[in-house]
Amino acid sequence: MVTDDVRALSEALAADPSSVVFVQLGEALRRRGQVELAHRVAARGLERHPQRPDAHDLVARIAIDRGDFARARAEWETVLTLAPGHPGAQKGLGFLCFQQGELDEAARYLGAALAAAPGDASLAAALDTVRAATSDAWRAPSGRASAIGGAPAGTALAAPAAPAPPFAPEPADARTLFADVLGDATRTALLLDRDGYVMAGQHVGADGRDAGADIGAQLSGVSDEADRAMRHLGLGRWRQIVFEAEAASVAMAPGGDGVLLVTAPRAVPLGFVRRLLERSLERAHRWLERGT
Amino acid sequence: MTSAFGTVLTSLIRHRGVTGCMVVGEQDGIIVDSSLQIGVNGTAFAALTASLYRRARRSAAAAGFGETGFFELDAEHGRVCAAGRNDLVLVVVAGERVNVGLVRVEMLKALEVLS
Numbered sequence: 068m069v070t071d072d073v074r075a076l077s078e079a080l081a082a083d084p085s086s087v088v089f090v091q092l093g094e095a096l097r098r099r100g101q102v103e104l105a106h107r108v109a110a111r112g113l114e115r116h117p118q119r120p121d122a123h124d125l126v127a128r129i130a131i132d133r134g135d136f137a138r139a140r141a142e143w144e145t146v147l148t149l150a151p152g153h154p155g156a157q158k159g160l161g162f163l164c165f166q167q168g169e170l171d172e173a174a175r176y177l178g179a180a181l182a183a184a185p186g187d188a189s190l191a192a193a194l195d196t197v198r199a200a201t202s203d204a205w206r207a208p209s210g211r212a213s214a215i216g217g218a219p220a221g222t223a224l225a226a227p228a229a230p231a232p233p234f235a236p237e238p239a240d241a242r243t244l245f246a247d248v249l250g251d252a253t254r255t256a257l258l259l260d261r262d263g264y265v266m267a268g269q270h271v272g273a274d275g276r277d278a279g280a281d282i283g284a285q286l287s288g289v290s291d292e293a294d295r296a297m298r299h300l301g302l303g304r305w306r307q308i309v310f311e312a313e314a315a316s317v318a319m320a321p322g323g324d325g326v327l328l329v330t331a332p333r334a335v336p337l338g339f340v341r342r343l344l345e346r347s348l349e350r351a352h353r354w355l356e357r358g359t
Numbered sequence: 360m361t362s363a364f365g366t367v368l369t370s371l372i373r374h375r376g377v378t379g380c381m382v383v384g385e386q387d388g389i390i391v392d393s394s395l396q397i398g399v400n401g402t403a404f405a406a407l408t409a410s411l412y413r414r415a416r417r418s419a420a421a422a423g424f425g426e427t428g429f430f431e432l433d434a435e436h437g438r439v440c441a442a443g444r445n446d447l448v449l450v451v452v453a454g455e456r457v458n459v460g461l462v463r464v465e466m467l468k469a470l471e472v473l474s
Contacts, residue, residue: 309431
């Protein structure tokens with residue numbers, strides 16, 4: 068179905084290169100994980116339609132997927148210049164500011180976005196998180212926003228990158244268990260139980276939604292298949308699986324009764340992804356041993 | 360080996376620690392061509408690795424990560440690597456001491472042959 072959509076949109080754009088259908092096509096490609104192709108389509112469309120807020124919004128979301136946060140910020144700021152109050156841009160900037168520890172700015176953007184869309188539960192949760200984090204940062208001795216180790220329960224936000232103190236207590240919220248280990252919100256870790264349910268970690272997409280349950284359900288089947296294969300191959304138990312997809316590198320290892328899953332953008336070297344997996348595994352084991 | 364994959368397989372089997380390499384049908388897990396050391400159960404590795412690779416590829420696509428290229432499974436007594444294209448999967452079976460980075464590069468280059 069999605070392939071058909073992309074094909075139809077591609078044909079429409081080929082028939083009329085000045086069409087604004089590139090916005091839909093770019094978004095469809097982005098959702099399929101074809102980020103580089105989406106980027107090319109969006110950039111070409113933006114050249115023809117530099118005054119369209121939705122074109123800049125698309126480029127910003129693609130920039131997030133590519134880990135180019137400076138470009139995303141610039142594009143969303145352009146959106147707000149062209150269309151003051153644009154909810155998508157406010158939401159995007161809110162998440163981006165939070166991720167980079169700019170809590171006051173994050174609260175301002177998210178508050179404005181929530182005022183425009185009061186029914187958006189993810190925005191309300193995100194704003195609560197930012198306010199709680201602002202309070203924590205204010206109370207912290209250093210007073211630095213980046214001192215936040217993780218977001219409280221119910222958040223849809225990833226924690227901002229911050230170096231882990233050597234003996235930092237693990238966060239009480241299972242969703243942010245790996246935040247300081249991963250060090251970057253574009254990298255994610257999920258601890259799944261034997262049924263593929265998320266026990267800890269989160270996978271926050273560019274739209275701010277936690278897609279951990281979906282991702283975990285899809286990928287946990289790989290470990291089941293590996294368990295089955297190991298019974299016949301004489302290689303003993305499997306320790307790690309790593310594979311490279313178009314939009315991300317995925318690494319997994321048995322953890323607890325289930326599996327630990329780490330994803331990172333393709334730009335992250337594969338060896339480093341494996342290192343992130345090992346560090347996250349250590350964290351997961353300690354967390355499970357404590358019975359948190 | 361007389362197939363088009365002979366050169367690729369000959370090159371891969373020469374790597375330190377590699378005990379077998381095969382071109383396998385992704386859907387049926389049947390060997391198309393292979394170069395195996397004595398004692399390596401090529402049929403089992405072909406079928407199970409193709410199945411595993413297929414599962415990883417479909418799962419990654421369903422999760423929104425797009426198409427899968429290189430795949431590696433690290434186990435207690437060895438490794439299995441796979442990379443696929445056009446319904447064919449290149450499978451490498453290796454011991455623990457293999458230089459997997461080098462094998463990966465060669466496998467990704469070899470994908471052109473599968474095209």
